[in-house]
Amino acid sequence: MSDFPDDMPFFGEPDAPRKPQERPAGAEPSGIAARAMAARNQQRGEPTYLTGLNPEQRLAVETTEGPVLVLAGAGTGKTRVLTTRIAHIINQGLAYPSQILAVTFTNKAAREMRERIGVLLGDSVEGMPWLGTFHSIGVKLLRRHAELAHLRSDFTILDTDDVIRLIKQLIQAEGLDDKRWPARSFANMIDAWKNKGLSPSEISEGDARAFANGKGRELYEAYQNRLRTLNACDFGDLLLHPIRIFRTHPDILREYHQKFRYILVDEYQDTNTAQYMWLRLLAQRPQNKTRTDNPDGFSAQQGVNLCCVGDDDQSIYGWRGAEVDNILRFEKDFPGAAVIKLERNYRSTAHILGAAGYLISHNEGRLGKTLFTDAPDPDDARVQVHAAWDSEEEARAVGETIEQAQRHGHKLNNMAILVRASFQMREFEDRFVTLGLNYRVIGGPRFYERLEVRDAMAYLRVVAQGADDLAFERILNTPKRGLGDASMRQIHDYARERGIPMLEAAHDLVQTEELKPKPRSALREVVENFYRWQSLIDITPHTELAEMILDESGYTAMWQNDKTAEAPGRLENLKEFIRSMEDYESLRGFLEHVALVMDADKNENMDAVNIMTLHSAKGLEFETVFLPGWEEGLFPHQRSLDEGGRSGLEEERRLAYVGVTRAKKNLHIWFVSNRRIHGMWQSTIPSRFLDELPEAHVEIAEMDGNYGGYGSSGGYGQSRFEKADPFQNSYSTPGWQRAQQNRNDATRNNWGSRSGANVERIGYGETESSFGAGRGSVKGRTIDGEIVSKSVNVSTSDFKVGSRVFHLKFGNGTVAVVDGNKLTVEFDKAGQKRVLDSFVKPV
DNA sequence: AGCATGTCCATTTTT
DNA sequence: TGGACATGCT
Numbered sequence: 001m002s003d004f005p006d007d008m009p010f011f012g013e014p015d016a017p018r019k020p021q022e023r024p025a026g027a028e029p030s031g032i033a034a035r036a037m038a039a040r041n042q043q044r045g046e047p048t049y050l051t052g053l054n055p056e057q058r059l060a061v062e063t064t065e066g067p068v069l070v071l072a073g074a075g076t077g078k079t080r081v082l083t084t085r086i087a088h089i090i091n092q093g094l095a096y097p098s099q100i101l102a103v104t105f106t107n108k109a110a111r112e113m114r115e116r117i118g119v120l121l122g123d124s125v126e127g128m129p130w131l132g133t134f135h136s137i138g139v140k141l142l143r144r145h146a147e148l149a150h151l152r153s154d155f156t157i158l159d160t161d162d163v164i165r166l167i168k169q170l171i172q173a174e175g176l177d178d179k180r181w182p183a184r185s186f187a188n189m190i191d192a193w194k195n196k197g198l199s200p201s202e203i204s205e206g207d208a209r210a211f212a213n214g215k216g217r218e219l220y221e222a223y224q225n226r227l228r229t230l231n232a233c234d235f236g237d238l239l240l241h242p243i244r245i246f247r248t249h250p251d252i253l254r255e256y257h258q259k260f261r262y263i264l265v266d267e268y269q270d271t272n273t274a275q276y277m278w279l280r281l282l283a284q285r286p287q288n289k290t291r292t293d294n295p296d297g298f299s300a301q302q303g304v305n306l307c308c309v310g311d312d313d314q315s316i317y318g319w320r321g322a323e324v325d326n327i328l329r330f331e332k333d334f335p336g337a338a339v340i341k342l343e344r345n346y347r348s349t350a351h352i353l354g355a356a357g358y359l360i361s362h363n364e365g366r367l368g369k370t371l372f373t374d375a376p377d378p379d380d381a382r383v384q385v386h387a388a389w390d391s392e393e394e395a396r397a398v399g400e401t402i403e404q405a406q407r408h409g410h411k412l413n414n415m416a417i418l419v420r421a422s423f424q425m426r427e428f429e430d431r432f433v434t435l436g437l438n439y440r441v442i443g444g445p446r447f448y449e450r451l452e453v454r455d456a457m458a459y460l461r462v463v464a465q466g467a468d469d470l471a472f473e474r475i476l477n478t479p480k481r482g483l484g485d486a487s488m489r490q491i492h493d494y495a496r497e498r499g500i501p502m503l504e505a506a507h508d509l510v511q512t513e514e515l516k517p518k519p520r521s522a523l524r525e526v527v528e529n530f531y532r533w534q535s536l537i538d539i540t541p542h543t544e545l546a547e548m549i550l551d552e553s554g555y556t557a558m559w560q561n562d563k564t565a566e567a568p569g570r571l572e573n574l575k576e577f578i579r580s581m582e583d584y585e586s587l588r589g590f591l592e593h594v595a596l597v598m599d600a601d602k603n604e605n606m607d608a609v610n611i612m613t614l615h616s617a618k619g620l621e622f623e624t625v626f627l628p629g630w631e632e633g634l635f636p637h638q639r640s641l642d643e644g645g646r647s648g649l650e651e652e653r654r655l656a657y658v659g660v661t662r663a664k665k666n667l668h669i670w671f672v673s674n675r676r677i678h679g680m681w682q683s684t685i686p687s688r689f690l691d692e693l694p695e696a697h698v699e700i701a702e703m704d705g706n707y708g709g710y711g712s713s714g715g716y717g718q719s720r721f722e723k724a725d726p727f728q729n730s731y732s733t734p735g736w737q738r739a740q741q742n743r744n745d746a747t748r749n750n751w752g753s754r755s756g757a758n759v760e761r762i763g764y765g766e767t768e769s770s771f772g773a774g775r776g777s778v779k780g781r782t783i784d785g786e787i788v789s790k791s792v793n794v795s796t797s798d799f800k801v802g803s804r805v806f807h808l809k810f811g812n813g814t815v816a817v818v819d820g821n822k823l824t825v826e827f828d829k830a831g832q833k834r835v836l837d838s839f840v841k842p843v
Numbered sequence: 844a845g846c847a848t849g850t851c852c853a854t855t856t857t858t
Numbered sequence: 859t860g861g862a863c864a865t866g867c868t
Contacts, residue, residue, distance in 0.1 A: 105857070105858085106857065106858080107857090107858085133857085133858065134858080135857085135858045136858085138858095157858090159858085160858090179864095234858095235857080235858045236858095238858080270857095316855080317855085317856080317857085319854085319855065319856090320855085320856065320857075420854070420855080421853095421854050421855070422854080422855085423853080423854090443856085480844090595858090596858065597858085598857085598858075613854085613855060613856090614855080615854090615855045615856065616855090616856075634854095637854055637855080638854090639854060639855095640854075640855085655855080676859075677853085677859095678852085678853060678859065678860095679859025679860070680859080834859080
């Protein structure tokens, strides 16, 4: 929390401001006076920040008392409501900034809110100390009460990497095979348990048994113990420790109840169970004592001043523990809650909203909103659905459309390609490189996750927190000092035996004869260095100290001596790393920032097309949006369907909804007939979501060119879509039911009905049927796209080496190798390819 | 210690 | 197919 001060005294009388300038403009310290002031404001006319809000937004801002759920659809001004509401509370003197708890999921959202509140309130009000992510606020709470969680207040926050390494050690210490029981998957299990708020004693018997021959619970316990001895926390603990503290120390909880007059939560649909418990503890005051607990008379109404903002239709993080149910249940959880729907959309055209609305209406279990707009749309551009032969052509065509738009004066920055899975990006990147079209990929690996930055961090962590064994292990032999596994083991064992940190153990060990001379002197040097750096921590500016550490440790030299291509880049990153420290007051502050934020600003000024996943597009908007890959198996993704069933499908549909609602003016959706998955070509069928788009708002785009040579001659490429009644049938047959059909039936039926529905493929449906029939042994239980995975372990192909076969994409060829149902075929024109036997037919 | 070879895997991502 | 990772060889 280095980036904003909490200069408001913590447990003081809430009504006695410490510093006069902390008083919000126009507000008086006491509740009664505040309300009087508010009344005066009313008489004078409404505050300017309220003008320009629509009635619903305004209601959401002004309903300050009691529980409120704001259902804010995409592009309905959610952030505006949230920030204005805070400004309103402060401006009306209902609370000081320090008495408002405002929680977001991402640092980005927190930053944005902070800025916008600043704009609303001007400079006269200091930043809000309790605005932040669940985790950053969790840290803040935990630092105050660390001892109640058996930690010191300078505990370290471990990231996923640290956690995995730690768990790996534990698994090995148990004498288990870390191959058979990968640390990563156990880390995921722990994470999932923590998302649900479960401590080792609370996990289900089944879960406990599921890992490491029934040692799951034991390992989880061992892990927690290890964290405690390391004086460390993982991300989950940042929530769980406060929860436990609140539960076991009602007095402490009560103090926070008094402190936080107003609680606001952003993206409520993304909360997991632990976050929900945390919120509930803070928000739910004991009913019977509401009055007496409120001596200051602030709370005019009984109940909680909790305002949750979210959109059940945009819940796309179920797979990482988010419980849509939290938002669906809100009114039950908080009786008497006001529910305010924001449905007026300020972002997209009516066509786009129409498409989005009809698509999402196929979900059950929603609270139900329909976005609308009054804004005229001069272009009257419908959503365009395009077909392409394969992913290569898809990329080519998208590239062409982008260039066309660019020629018409559209900025690349205003365009985005949103994919379901990141492997799809590559084809676009390749194409854009060829075209010389600027693009940027949003999402990829982060600055602080890079190897060299993590190494540098590890050095700093050992200096700042000598007990940080994970960091110590990471850099003990980086750069190489001849301190290999053997030395590491000795230090480790020595430390474990005595229960001391490894740095200390190393310090002791060099005094003994236990190490061989060479490692001993190397280790002595390391230890002496660290001790020296530690002694400098308070007397040397932290950036200078960091430079010193990297130089004297030989770390910088290591990269300077490295002749590989990436070394210069790494050195550059290290410089950038030091530079980024300048923004922080101290080493401690910096380390905390990195642990929680893992984010470094990049300077992106160029005009470039944005490429990212649908997930990372949430919250963003673009003039023109491309949504490629709308095919069964990819989108909706097969695994979501397999693992999540109906709710998995609904989450995929919400993801589609998120994608569609990112577009302001132009939306292009693409699907292809052939996609290479795991290196093998597969026929694909259009996504069921295409059937779920309303005819009135959608236009089937004609292919306007010869893409790739197959198109013009091969019969398919010149896609023709039947305009007559393209969507009619599919509504009566929900895609999901269709999906339950047996693969062969599904293949025939889908192609059959689809070619009569929105696609006409000359000669395709017929051929495909016969392909399917050629492989009767494969029984896909669920979805069409599944064949690949299902077919792997199935009987050997009917094809033989030397057979002549025909493939839709590659034409005629001769089978060269048969491997189960995978064939290597020497095609006459296309050369050697690996294909599934189901996609070729005998000639 | 560093390269060659084999093996396994293959959504989505924040903190 | 290709990449990440581990093992094993020189």
